[in-house]
Amino acid sequence: MNIITVKDDRCFTGASATVRNMMDSEVFNCIEGLAFRIPDRNTRFNFEKVSMRKHLDIATVNTAARFKVENGKILEADLSAGGVAPVPLFLRETSRDRVSLSSQAHYATPGLYFDKSKEKGKPFAYHVAGTALTEVTLDRLRGTYSLDSVKIVHDCGTSINPLIDRGQIEGGLLQGIGWVTLEELKYSNETHALLSDSLATYKIPDIYFVPDEVQIEFLENLSENGGVFNSKAVGEPPFMYGIGTYFALLNALRECNPGIEPEYSTPLSTEKMLLLLEQSSN
Amino acid sequence: MISFILNDQQFSTELPPGSVALDLIRKAARLTGTKEGCREGDCGACTVLLGFPQQDGMKYMAVNSCLLPLGELQGNHLVTVEGLNPSKGYSPVQSLIVNEGASQCGFCTPGIVMSLTGYLLSTVFPTAEEPIFLPQKRKSCGILNCCSFPENGE
Numbered sequence: 157m158n159i160i161t162v163k164d165d166r167c168f169t170g171a172s173a174t175v176r177n178m179m180d181s182e183v184f185n186c187i188e189g190l191a192f193r194i195p196d197r198n199t200r201f202n203f204e205k206v207s208m209r210k211h212l213d214i215a216t217v218n219t220a221a222r223f224k225v226e227n228g229k230i231l232e233a234d235l236s237a238g239g240v241a242p243v244p245l246f247l248r249e250t251s252r253d254r255v256s257l258s259s260q261a262h263y264a265t266p267g268l269y270f271d272k273s274k275e276k277g278k279p280f281a282y283h284v285a286g287t288a289l290t291e292v293t294l295d296r297l298r299g300t301y302s303l304d305s306v307k308i309v310h311d312c313g314t315s316i317n318p319l320i321d322r323g324q325i326e327g328g329l330l331q332g333i334g335w336v337t338l339e340e341l342k343y344s345n346e347t348h349a350l351l352s353d354s355l356a357t358y359k360i361p362d363i364y365f366v367p368d369e370v371q372i373e374f375l376e377n378l379s380e381n382g383g384v385f386n387s388k389a390v391g392e393p394p395f396m397y398g399i400g401t402y403f404a405l406l407n408a409l410r411e412c413n414p415g416i417e418p419e420y421s422t423p424l425s426t427e428k429m430l431l432l433l434e435q436s437s438n
Numbered sequence: 439m440i441s442f443i444l445n446d447q448q449f450s451t452e453l454p455p456g457s458v459a460l461d462l463i464r465k466a467a468r469l470t471g472t473k474e475g476c477r478e479g480d481c482g483a484c485t486v487l488l489g490f491p492q493q494d495g496m497k498y499m500a501v502n503s504c505l506l507p508l509g510e511l512q513g514n515h516l517v518t519v520e521g522l523n524p525s526k527g528y529s530p531v532q533s534l535i536v537n538e539g540a541s542q543c544g545f546c547t548p549g550i551v552m553s554l555t556g557y558l559l560s561t562v563f564p565t566a567e568e569p570i571f572l573p574q575k576r577k578s579c580g581i582l583n584c585c586s587f588p589e590n591g592e
Contacts, residue, residue: 319538319539320539320542322539323539323540323542324542327542354476354478354480355476355478355480355481356478356480
């Protein structure tokens, strides 16, 4: 690996410019260190780093100074000041045409209030409604199962972008199915350390886990709900459709092992399912 | 010295043959389209194509770059997501992913693109159903948590 030596003493061009110049000169270099010439006797230098943030070890202001001094006279002086702020650029065309390059907006949902002393009020503008019909097939010998179909009707209010919303519902469904079938936090009995601490041991759904058939319909719901453009949250509510898979598996289990009433516990992994299938129902 | 072709350029490195390709791609070559996810071969965000010279041409397969030792690259062709579209356009796979809304937050999308591209390059008669079973075959790509999934027929 290359260690780059700064050839010119006068490198006080600021950290990013110094590094950029060196990177350009050697294509594909990975800088692992910097080396400087030892200053001669007549050179005095100093640098200061000022950091305002207690928990972040990045200096907000860097300054450096170098003086060449002979017989009490300063012959050369280099000063540099820099910081972590971005480099300002003057954009001629946008400035000339008065184009704003940024925009922002805030939305305060109207009509929300909550009285903490009475614990009464209207903390939410709307609720998200939906339903899922889930079909599963359970192998009663092995405890393995397949997800045959999930049919969802979901209330997005007025969808701003149906393509994105459909994707969020599909992804939410899969994440929910993962929670109730695969994802298990296992702790060591001795050390209490988390054992399922990586994707190798904490299995989350992959593309195989997608039910064979997924149908999604948006509920026609154009009533005023107080959301932006009459839309509703779509990121997390669809997690709940995974619960349907849990109960479908439970029903399949009851079909195979009548009378069994297992305690509610997720995830209903194939391992757990096999034990429940074998368990006597008294 | 390990020499191979990275996208459209000859590339050599003195890095140890046991170090992983992902680090070379992201750090030494500064190609950050390939993402680092789990770094243990599960999530597939780091999927790249590895091409081997064969008697009848090149053979490409999708691999996890986080588990790919540099020694495997010697004399071969490594293709990252940047290498799919040198003219800055979209590849057919990328266009479909855009049109079908199959990307949500997008972090793992480069891996999905590379896996599907690897499937299409390595299969003489691609079918609509088979790409779904790609990840297990190739041991790469395909954890779904935030993402939607491409429609079967596409």
